[in-house]
Amino acid sequence: MTRRAAPEQQAAIFAALGDPVRVRFVRALVDGGEQSGTSLAGRLGISLALLCHHSKILVGVDLVQKRKAAQTTYYRVNQAALKQVLRDF
Amino acid sequence: MTRRAAPEQQAAIFAALGDPVRVRFVRALVDGGEQSGTSLAGRLGISLALLCHHSKILVGVDLVQKRKAAQTTYYRVNQAALKQVLRDF
DNA sequence: GGCATAGTCAAATGGTTATTTAACTACATG
DNA sequence: CATGTAGTTAAATAACCATTTGACTATGCC
Numbered sequence: 001m002t003r004r005a006a007p008e009q010q011a012a013i014f015a016a017l018g019d020p021v022r023v024r025f026v027r028a029l030v031d032g033g034e035q036s037g038t039s040l041a042g043r044l045g046i047s048l049a050l051l052c053h054h055s056k057i058l059v060g061v062d063l064v065q066k067r068k069a070a071q072t073t074y075y076r077v078n079q080a081a082l083k084q085v086l087r088d089f
Numbered sequence: 090m091t092r093r094a095a096p097e098q099q100a101a102i103f104a105a106l107g108d109p110v111r112v113r114f115v116r117a118l119v120d121g122g123e124q125s126g127t128s129l130a131g132r133l134g135i136s137l138a139l140l141c142h143h144s145k146i147l148v149g150v151d152l153v154q155k156r157k158a159a160q161t162t163y164y165r166v167n168q169a170a171l172k173q174v175l176r177d178f
Numbered sequence: 179g180g181c182a183t184a185g186t187c188a189a190a191t192g193g194t195t196a197t198t199t200a201a202c203t204a205c206a207t208g
Numbered sequence: 209c210a211t212g213t214a215g216t217t218a219a220a221t222a223a224c225c226a227t228t229t230g231a232c233t234a235t236g237c238c
Contacts, residue, residue, distance in 0.1 A: 004116070007110075007112040008109045010106075010112050011106065011108050011111070011112045012107075014103045014104070014106035014107040014112070015103070015107030015108070017099075017100065017103035017107075018100050018103040018105075018107040019100050019104070019225090019226080020096040021096075021226085022100070023103070026178065027093070027096070027177075027178070030178055036184080037185065038183085047228075048186090049185085049187085049229080050228080052187085053225095053227080056186095068185090070184085070234090070235055070236070071234065071235045072183090072235090073184075073186095082178055083175070085175060086171070086172070088116075089115065089116070089119055089171055108196080125214080126215065127213085127214060135197090136197085136198075136199095137215065138197085138199080138200095138215090138216080138217085141215065141216060141217085142195095142197080143196090159204085159206070159214090160204060160206075160214040160215070161214060161215085162214075
């Protein structure tokens, strides 16, 4: 049915999860639901600039989605994408 | 029941799959079953030295297992480990 | 308008990692 | 024992990536 993704594409998704900070990033969203950037940065013990960097990688492969309300950016996990990560093997 | 793995540990497993060559490595094993290093290197179009490098990373996180018979090393996928990769989220 | 909050961007740095090349070990067999 | 096959190792290089810092944009509110 669904064809396998290109190796580069699939590797990019795995690489996005291949960093301890980003694993904790996703876990924090799974556990705590949608959260703001500042809240997440506090929870993860990292600067807002670093959170922004990691969020771009996770959002870039669509494992995390973002929504902006006024100055605040809210992040949430893309559960469908997360569950499908291993489907290719 | 089973506690979540440490973020560093889980990230290492994802990072092992976060490279296009290693995605093709694992796919080749899933599709073709157990194969020798030389056979795999030919299939992936890489040198034996490079295959050795990537295999160490995959074996290091136990996604791939190896078995040595005389001069030849055979690789196979650890299906249980592969299926469990996403259990933590 | 002016100040505080929330986020993004860009440059700089250091550390890690993929790839190549060449040298080396291990085994099998003629 | 010499040769060929299979694999590993180490050094070197280049590319990539995480982290920090400081400057910059955007929004809300007094």
